[in-house]
Amino acid sequence: MELQLSLKKEHYTLGEVVSGYVDIELDSPKLFNEIYVSCYWKLHGAGRTEQHEKYKVVLQTDEAPLPAGKHHLPFQFAMDDYPITWHGDKLSIDWYIIAYADIPLGWDKKVIKKYLLDYSNQSSIPFKPTFTTQTPGAIQIEYELFSKNEQGESQLVRRLPPQQPAEVENVYEGHGNSKPLQFRIRLTLFSILLSLIAIPSLWAPSTFGWICTALWLFFVPKTYFYYRKELDRSRCGPISIKVDHQDFKPGQTIKTKYKVSPTQAVKIKRLVARIEVLEVFFVFSTDDDNSSFNRKRIVRHVTQIEEIEVKKEFILSPGKDDENTVLITLPKNLMHAVRTVNNQILPQIAIHIETEHCRDISASVALNITP
Numbered sequence: 001m002e003l004q005l006s007l008k009k010e011h012y013t014l015g016e017v018v019s020g021y022v023d024i025e026l027d028s029p030k031l032f033n034e035i036y037v038s039c040y041w042k043l044h045g046a047g048r049t050e051q052h053e054k055y056k057v058v059l060q061t062d063e064a065p066l067p068a069g070k071h072h073l074p075f076q077f078a079m080d081d082y083p084i085t086w087h088g089d090k091l092s093i094d095w096y097i098i099a100y101a102d103i104p105l106g107w108d109k110k111v112i113k114k115y116l117l118d119y120s121n122q123s124s125i126p127f128k129p130t131f132t133t134q135t136p137g138a139i140q141i142e143y144e145l146f147s148k149n150e151q152g153e154s155q156l157v158r159r160l161p162p163q164q165p166a167e168v169e170n171v172y173e174g175h176g177n178s179k180p181l182q183f184r185i186r187l188t189l190f191s192i193l194l195s196l197i198a199i200p201s202l203w204a205p206s207t208f209g210w211i212c213t214a215l216w217l218f219f220v221p222k223t224y225f226y227y228r229k230e231l232d233r234s235r236c237g238p239i240s241i242k243v244d245h246q247d248f249k250p251g252q253t254i255k256t257k258y259k260v261s262p263t264q265a266v267k268i269k270r271l272v273a274r275i276e277v278l279e280v281f282f283v284f285s286t287d288d289d290n291s292s293f294n295r296k297r298i299v300r301h302v303t304q305i306e307e308i309e310v311k312k313e314f315i316l317s318p319g320k321d322d323e324n325t326v327l328i329t330l331p332k333n334l335m336h337a338v339r340t341v342n343n344q345i346l347p348q349i350a351i352h353i354e355t356e357h358c359r360d361i362s363a364s365v366a367l368n369i370t371p
Contacts, residue, residue, distance in 0.1 A: 195216060278301075
């Protein structure tokens with residue numbers, strides 16, 4: 001017995017019809033529990049894989065055996081659901097299609113192929129989204145998805161209503177760098193203690209004294225540069241970033257407003273606006289006693305898509321807010337938000353400020369991308 005799977009093409013857009021054939025060649029009549037084609041997507045990341053089945057088309061059941069010879073079984077289904085294909089630095093999403101022959105009392109046969117899925121052409125699939133939210137980040141979508149039939153007319157493919165009614169959010173804003181100077185008590189006390197021991201030991205050299213001196217040369221500069229960075233970060237004052245709404249289409253231009261309120265004068269090397277994708281995944285650890293997952297650690301990684309330099313080499317003055325509007329055009333293939341049990345993929349707009357000593361002063365706001 002031979003089982004083959006063929007697709008008309010390997011690149012599809014959201015809302016398009018996936019079609020192909022399953023070819024089976026039999027030497028003798030054979031009964032199958034089921035012959036089907038299934039479509040699913042996998043999310044890979046942090047050493048684990050999540051698999052989510054979306055569509056299944058049954059081609060043959062156990063009503064009667066298939067006669068000997070070659071059999072050409074066509075199939076098709078509409079790709080009218082998220083997510084699209086994504087390959088990030090830490091997480092990736094791939095779509096697969098599998099042809100499966102369930103053989104009673106025998107070895108099952110299967111063939112798997114990978115294909116790409118991206119956004120659709122807006123002229124062929126007009127979306128009418130309405131966004132509601134209950135909590136920040138919990139977006140629920142109501143839309144009607146249309147596709148063109150053979151006569152060129154639009155026909156309804158799928159309608160998704162919101163799960164619960166909620167108030168509409170009109171303003172979306174992100175904040176960053178609002179914490180005051182962060183003191184590290186242990187590092188500070190340890191550096192002071194080393195100074196009290198290492199400095200007198202210079203006049204009475206000993207092995208212990210040289211060890212303390214070496215530690216002093218390492219920890220004291222580390223303490224200094226830590227507080228230098230913290231001073232630059234805290235002196236920049238609160239940073240806020242705001243967009244008029246949260247739902248955008250790929251290729252759309254966003255009017256992004258940012259505001260920096262410095263408390264003291266700070267020399268800035270660069271102020272940039274970035275389009276990013278935040279990849280979030282959870283690292284679990286097991287308890288040796290009962291081998292159950294009892295702890296998790298959230299790991300975040302930012303994949304930079306594009307960067308726009310707004311300003312460079314300027315001084316933030318105290319009592320005078322730096323407020324401006326930046327026009328940012330989204331890439332046509334920008335990933336939409338994906339949320340699963342263990343992973344999240346979140347597109348966002350961010351403002352980053354680089355000082356001479358600190359390179360991690362930023363604020364961001366999440367976006368919701370639709371076709």
